[in-house]
Amino acid sequence: MAGAVTTLSDATFDETIGASDAPVLVDFWAEWCGPCKMIAPILEEIAEEQGDAVTIAKLNVDEAGDIARRFEVMSIPTLILFQNGEPVKRIVGAKPKQALLDDIAEYI
Numbered sequence: 001m002a003g004a005v006t007t008l009s010d011a012t013f014d015e016t017i018g019a020s021d022a023p024v025l026v027d028f029w030a031e032w033c034g035p036c037k038m039i040a041p042i043l044e045e046i047a048e049e050q051g052d053a054v055t056i057a058k059l060n061v062d063e064a065g066d067i068a069r070r071f072e073v074m075s076i077p078t079l080i081l082f083q084n085g086e087p088v089k090r091i092v093g094a095k096p097k098q099a100l101l102d103d104i105a106e107y108i
Contacts, residue, residue, distance in 0.1 A: 004047035006057040010064045016057065018085040023107045024055045028078045030062050035094040036077045042097045053108040081107055
């Protein structure tokens with residue numbers, strides 16, 4: 001992944017989510033997921049533009065299945081916004097940039 005988006009794993013997920021002062025928007029994705037590939041550049045843009053207000057992170061569900069199950073991710077892409085380590089907003093499916101920003105606006 002390019003610089004602005006954080007890549008999470010089983011080992012780094014809880015620490016990254018729990019330690020962040022800013023809200024963290026986690027993209028649960030997989031390499032084989034077409035809509036996931038469509039949303040990736042949008043998330044890069046948001047990360048670069050809103051980097052101080054929100055952290056954008058990606059978690060590959062094929063590599064971190066336990067975390068995906070813990071948050072009941074049944075379809076991808078699923079984006080979950082975490083605030084103070086807790087999930088506060090869930091977005092399922094690919095959306096245009098402005099729709100994503102509108103969905104998370106109250107938290108950033």
